């Protein structure tokens with residue numbers, strides 16, 4: 001029997017890594033708190049289909065997905081709409097979240113993964129400096145490696161001893177609270193754009209979307225602060241003024257959830273432990289997509305585990321997972337996270353100026369399936385010169401913009417010097433440098 005691996009939580013990256021490892025002969029068990037058949041949310045998600053292939057998972061049946069619509073972006077005043085024009089071969093796919101899970105789970109079980117549902121993970125089981133298992137409401141389970149796929153508020157990550165140096169809870173500005181619901185269609189009015197995304201609507205720091213489907217309207221409200229159902233009702237009424245198709249009856253969803261929107265975790269591994277997916281903050285920091293990155297990370301993690309022929313699964317042997325993650329994805333995501341910190345400082349007037357003046361254009365927002373670094377913003381030297389001239393005409397933006405460049409370069413620079421080999425001192429020094437690049441003064 002191969003080495004024993006536990007996946008805590010049935011996160012997307014965790015189940016994908018489990019499948020690769022089980023097919024290589026490892027003894028893999030996933031512990032998930034929910035009941036079988038109840039995973040995911042009552043809505044659709046969008047992700048890059050090539051991530052499935054990277055994780056060794058076949059494409060889902062064609063009747064289970066469709067290609068995503070181009071989105072149209074607006075500033076707070078909705079004066080100018082910028083429509084994406086994503087090339088066909090870079091389109092993301094849209095699938096019911098439950099079908100995504102169903103597809104991943106079916107594949108994993110076929111590879112030999114065991115799943116224990118209705119088992120709540122409570123904390124890690126620690127012996128000395130090593131994670132040796134998980135405590136759950138059904139008892140303690142031991143393994144040679146624990147893969148933490150419990151998501152943003154993972155009880156494994158957040159209960160690790162401080163001495164492991166692994167960040168526990170993201171700051172408030174590093175996660176976005178989302179309310180999402182599908183409303184009935186109130187009328188057949190023509191819509192100016194089928195999938196509208198609005199920044200700072202109603203002069204509130206956040207993002208919202210209104211997607212007009214044939215039989216319903218999909219409404220998403222995202223904020224960097226807490227809000228309640230009364231605020232949802234008020235804000236939806238504001239949205240109805242320019243989107244009369246939004247009815248008053250909620251037909252699906254209607255739930256608050258949180259997504260990490262920050263740089264990836266500074267330290268993802270320790271002896272006997274590796275974090276993946278939302279538990280390691282792997283989402284694209286501006287848009288919150290995390291499925292594709294989790295699947296891609298699954299391949300990197302599984303390859304690292306397989307390369308550890310002696311099955312030590314310690315700080316040294318798991319470190320290449322983090323290095324390769326940063327090389328392929330993390331560095332680009334960190335740069336986007338740094339840029340996001342500056343977006344949080346924009347006023348609604350500045351955001352409107354960016355849209356109205358042409359500082360942001362349709363090419364810049366044409367972010368396709370693999371939006372994992374700043375270069376995907378489709379800009380070039382003439383475009384940057386145009387932007388610089390427009391910034392110069394706006395004194396308040398002019399004051400803020402140099403800091404954007406400094407922040408993004410700081411984040412990219414920190415990622416570039418990640419130690420290639422593990423040593424406690426070098427990793428500790430790097431963690432300090434990396435975390436400093438994202439220091440936020442509100």
Ligand SMILES: Cc1cc2nc3c(=O)[nH]c(=O)nc-3n(C[C@H](O)[C@H](O)[C@H](O)COP(=O)(O)OP(=O)(O)OC[C@H]3O[C@@H](n4cnc5c(N)ncnc54)[C@H](O)[C@@H]3O)c2cc1C
Nearest residue numbers: 009010011012033045046121150151257277278289290291
């Ligand atoms: C409203 C919303 C919309 C989104 N839209 C998109 C999108 O369109 N495209 C995209 O790519 N991403 C999207 N995301 C982000 C995406 O859901 C995540 O980034 C992605 O699923 C990776 O997260 P994960 O699988 O690691 O964690 P999660 O999805 O949080 O899964 C964690 C799993 O662990 C289980 N778990 C948690 N705690 C315990 C416990 N104590 N014991 C046992 N099990 C536990 C949970 O039940 C869950 O099954 C969206 C997120 C939200 C909230």
